[in-house]
Each structure stands twice: as structure tokens, then as C-alpha cells.
Amino acid sequence: MKTKDKIMETARRLFNERGTRHVTTNHIAEQAGISPGNLYYHFRNKEDIIRALFEQLTAYGVVEYQKVLQQYPPGTLESMEQTFAMIQTFNWRYRFFKRELTALIMNDPQLKARFHEVNQMQLGMIHQSIRQAMEQGFLRPLDNKTLDLLTEEVWLVTLFWLNYLEVGGEEVNEQTLDRGSEMLRNIMVNYLAN
């Protein structure tokens, strides 16, 4: 594994375990088995590592989303649930990120801009996917406002389900992740075509 990757992996792990605040760059370097100076050769600063991790998360997400779309017909309930499950995997893998999201983007305009970009894209994808389901007759016809609200509802649950579990003190495991899926299904079921 390249040094740069070693740093990112270590940082991700430690950030998840203790929060970005309580993980120092020297600590990351030590755990990665390199010197502090070397860390700064590969990254300009701590925020730079966080940004890199976000890009990694995003890139992985795009790839995995393509895979889901290839396996499950877009616009079906199955594809939505698979997408949800996939996103939860990343939300868990990079859980420090969603956990501290607001704080992180509050102090890093660059990250903020980038996150908004990606966020808009993802919202758009959900929007489109619901419209497709409608057009293909899986869902009953919805007016624009309802469609928008439904889109946001789905996205809100997807974004914050892990946070919801964490602040509720629930362990994150197959069962609790499934409950998130169930909630999504419970939302969608009201819009199924007859």
C-alpha cells in the first residue's frame, strides 16, 4: 500500500474511533508507521486529509451506484433499497464524516462547496429515479410538489439513518440497518401504483 493510502486508511479509522478533534496528525503518522514530516509531504494539512477522504467516499459511491443500476432495473423498489444499503455502507465506513458534517463544512469552505455539489447530484439522482419509477408505472402519478417532498424524505432518511442510530445509542448492525430499509419501504409503499 502506498504511503498516501496508508495515511488515509489510518486517518479514516482513527477519525471514526475518536472524532477528528481528538486525532492529531502526529497520531495518524505514528499509527501509519511514518514520520510527521512525511505526512505533510503527502498532504498539505489535516483538512486536506479530510477532503481527500470525502473524495474517496464520493468516488467509491459513484462506482458502486453504477453496479447497483446494472443489477437492478432503475426505478424499482429493489434498486432503491440496494442504493440505500450501499450508501449506509459508506456512511458507516466514513462515519466520522456525517457525524461531524456541519462542523466540518462550517470551517472549510472548500469542503463545503464540494459537498454541496455532490449532495445536489445525489438528490438529483434520487429525484430522477423516483420519476422513472412513476413513468414506468411502479408508482402512482404524483404532482411535482409531492414528488419533491418524497425525494427529500428519502434523502433525509438515507443521509441521517446512521446518525439516528448513533444518537439513539443503538448499535449499527445488519438488523438496525435493515430497520432503515424497512422505514424507506414503509414510506414508498404509500405511493405504489394500486
Add this chain to the structure above:
Amino acid sequence: MKTKDKIMETARRLFNERGTRHVTTNHIAEQAGISPGNLYYHFRNKEDIIRALFEQLTAYGVVEYQKVLQQYPPGTLESMEQTFAMIQTFNWRYRFFKRELTALIMNDPQLKARFHEVNQMQLGMIHQSIRQAMEQGFLRPLDNKTLDLLTEEVWLVTLFWLNYLEVGGEEVNEQTLDRGSEMLRNIMVNYLAN
């Protein structure tokens, strides 16, 4: 205003503006117009201030909830919307708290325990309020599992609506808060008794 209150008000404001991480105790003291030592006369440490703010938030919430219940018949859509609106007010007033929630409770076991306690209580109140609505015929009969899911759905939206707006880069104002209400209504409308 008592010094203790002055500290809490100042801390709340600064935490909201910059995040707990970037607000130092000396800074709070300075902005509150007192000496650093005096701050520590009233609070044992920074976490102690955060805990006090959480208790304040909770206490206010209980009082306001009683007011809502007196004005609107419990179990009605109106009472649920009013409760939602009321909670958003507090979520906004103490927005640093929900924003950094996971990080905060990760590093303060005392706060963690207390938050869970309150969280359970609030979940319970929503659960009960939905059941009442059902029993009074506002909502159609729901099996237990659906009732539980609906409860959590409502709570998740209530908890994270502000976060959702913030990470989406949307301003928090009457209009965007109303959109949250609309989302709730959109959820509930599917369960109304015809």
C-alpha cells in the same frame, strides 16, 4: 442577568456561530465580560457548560410542550405540527448541539446518558400522541410495527430537519422550516382516517 446565565447565553451564541471546537473558555469569558477564573467559578469546565445548555434546552422544551398540549387537542395533526415547529425553534436556538451531537456525546459519557434518557422520553411522547390520534379516530388503525416505524420516521425528521437544511446549504427561515412541516404532513396524510 445573573453571571451564570450570561455565560450560558454567550456560550450558546458562540457555539452556534463557530462550533464548540473553535470557541475557547477564555473567549466565552471575554465576550461575557467576565474573567476566565469567574467562568470556572460557575462551571467546572467547558463540557459542564454544554451539559447545562442541554438541560436548559430540555427544560424549556418540556414547558413549551405543555403549552402546545393546552392549546391544541393532543393527537391531532395540529398539535403534531405545532410540536414540530416548537422543537425546530429550540433546535435552531441550540443548533450547535444537534449539529455536533454525536461528537459531543462520544466524548462525554455523562451527556450521553442524559441525552438518551431525554431522547427516549421524547420518542415515547410521539408514540403516545400517534396512538391517541388513532384511538380518537383521526388516524386509521395501524398495526404495531407500522406504528413504531411511523413514530421513528416522525422523530427522525423532527431531529434532523435543521441539519438537513444546514448541510444542504439552505438558509433556515420561516419558509424552509415550513417545508419541514409540509414533509411531516405529507407523511401523516397517508395514515389519516378517510
Add this chain to the structure above:
Amino acid sequence: MKTKDKIMETARRLFNERGTRHVTTNHIAEQAGISPGNLYYHFRNKEDIIRALFEQLTAYGVVEYQKVLQQYPPGTLESMEQTFAMIQTFNWRYRFFKRELTALIMNDPQLKARFHEVNQMQLGMIHQSIRQAMEQGFLRPLDNKTLDLLTEEVWLVTLFWLNYLEVGGEEVNEQTLDRGSEMLRNIMVNYLAN
């Protein structure tokens, strides 16, 4: 009990338990059940309390020494042993003092001067007591130099026996205090008139 005495008793106890460094004036006040301000009404500062405790120790010592001299003929082994035992009682009761002695007098010239005064007096008393024992025939005749050395030997053991036990990790109890007496006897036995 008068407030002033309450302060001194509390201070003595806490100093013994934790060392002067780790006992704050606020802590003394709290434990004595008075306000910090009140403490400063009775004593000018922390050093003032320590000085007062030293004077107390000295005054008690003088009184007790008189009692010993009344019960046991001056210049006898018995009187020396009783004096030793009596001093150990005070060394224990005010053990923080001997423990931190050098540090304390290093930073308080007033205490330093006073301690030297008392110390000289006590050395003089031992000197005289040994000379008396010699003159009365309990001890064999000693030249001046030997007499001086013996005096200092006795005084050194008396001063530091408790310290010796403490740094050795030994509990201070009747048995270990007796061992100090034995040591003294072991020293004196070599000078007894046959």
C-alpha cells in the same frame, strides 16, 4: 472551637494528607465550613497559616517537654527516651512540616528565621541534657568534640526518624516508633558509665 482554630486544624489535617502544594486555601475554607473570605480575615495568607501551625507545634512542644522533665529526672536515659517519643508525636501530628521543611523555609524567610531560632534552642537543650547526664555520672566523661557530635547525632535521629520511616515506605505506628527509640538507646548505650 474558634474559627481560627478550625482553620488551623483543617489545614494541618489536609497538609498532612496531601502536602501543602496540593491543598488550596479555598479547599481549607470549604473543609472548615467557612468562606474563603473569612479565612483571609483570620490569616493574611497561606504562609501565615503554616507559620501559625509551626508556632503551635513549638508551643505545645515546650509545654510537653516541661511535663517530661517533671516526671523523669533530667539527664537520665528515661527522660531522653520520653522526650524522643514526645517529639515523634508532634512530628507525626505536623508531619507535613518536617516533610517539606527545606522547601518551606526556602520560600519564607520569616519562617526560616523562626525555625532556626527554635532549632538552636532544642539543640541546646539536648546538649545540656547530655552534659547533665555526664555530670551526674550516668554517662562516662566525654571530651567536647565527642559531646557535640553525640548531641547532633541524637538530634538528627530525632528530627528525621519519621522522614526515614516515610521514605522507606514503612507505616508509622507504635512498633516503628519504638524502633527509633531503640536506635537512640543503641547510640547512648556506648556512652554509659559502666
Add this chain to the structure above:
Amino acid sequence: MKTKDKIMETARRLFNERGTRHVTTNHIAEQAGISPGNLYYHFRNKEDIIRALFEQLTAYGVVEYQKVLQQYPPGTLESMEQTFAMIQTFNWRYRFFKRELTALIMNDPQLKARFHEVNQMQLGMIHQSIRQAMEQGFLRPLDNKTLDLLTEEVWLVTLFWLNYLEVGGEEVNEQTLDRGSEMLRNIMVNYLAN
């Protein structure tokens, strides 16, 4: 000189001059000509420096003791006096240590354990050295109890002679150190063979 050594040398000097209590880490750093952060790069905290100084003192002591044993036949009066003189050198060089000994080990369990270890070892060496002197006929035969008491007497004087001088307000110089030697000789002379 290495930075670590520079820190230790500076700390030792300042501790001796003003007592550990009145020497701050920033002060040590400043006097050593380095930054506060650098001091903490080499030592975890102030106690760590004190512990390191104790280890240094101990290590030097072991080396010097070997030298004494090589120059003077073990078990002779000369070797005992040389050992005493050597220890006084270190007691002086690290005088803050013996001065504040009880206070230091009271607040640092690690140092306490280590000191006890070393202290036991040293007591053992004196014990053995006296027994050797006995077996070689320098000293007259002693019963076990007397041998133990004599050992402790020698050790007590060795440990506290400098303290004795300091609290007595006497300067530490060749003459006053010699008086310590004389006292030791005065003790031993009573146990010489015929």
C-alpha cells in the same frame, strides 16, 4: 550536548535553586534555550523529568560505588567513609530530590515504587558491607539486632546529613561535609574490634 541532557541539567539546577514547586516547565525550556513544545517532545511532563533525574542519580551512584570498591577494600572504615562522601556529592548535586523526597513520592506512585526499590538495594549494600567488616575482623562480632540497627543508623545519617545541614542553616562545604564523616566515624568507632 543533547537537548534531552540540556533539559535535565537545566531542570536539576533550577530545582536545586528554587524547589520543584517554583520552577515551571516554561521556565526550564526558556533557560535551556528551547521552546516549551520541545521540552514536551522529550519528556511527557514535569514528573517525567524528575523521574529521569532520579534514574540519572541512581545510575551515576552505581558507577561511582564500583569505583570506591575498587580503590578501597570493602568492609573497611575507609571504604565506608568514601562511600559516604560519594553519596553526599550526589545528594548535593540533586539536593532538590532529598529535600522534597516525601512530597515527591507522595504524588508520584511510579517514582515512589522506584525509589523504594533503590533504597532497599542501598540498605542491603550497607548491611552487607558491615557484615563483611565483621567477618574480616575489622568490627567486633554483633548480634543480628544490633547489626540491623547499626545499618539503619548509618543509612539514616547518610540519607539526611545534607538535610540536617540545610535545615540548620549551615552552608554545605568541605568542612560541614567532613563533620558528617566524623559523625559516621564516631558511630563506627564504638564497634571496632578490640
Add this chain to the structure above:
DNA sequence: CATGAATGAGGGTTCATTCAT
């Protein structure tokens, strides 16, 4: 005599970051 809120200098310590090697 007594209270207790208030002061503020300064203590130990941290940590993102740099830079000579």
C-alpha cells in the same frame, strides 16, 4: 465576623506545522 462572587496572572500541556538533514 462572615460571605462568596470575582480577579487575572500564570501553570502545565497540546498540536498543527516546519525544516534541516
Add this chain to the structure above:
DNA sequence: GATGAATGAACCCTCATTCAT
């Protein structure tokens, strides 16, 4: 690419002491 000693501003917090009441 990599090392690791070094920087220094800043952080949280302490505590002897004061003073209005």
C-alpha cells in the same frame, strides 16, 4: 520520499487573593 527534532501560539484550567455587601 522520508525523518524527527523543533516551534510557538494557544488551550484549558488553577488558585491565592480581594472586596463589595
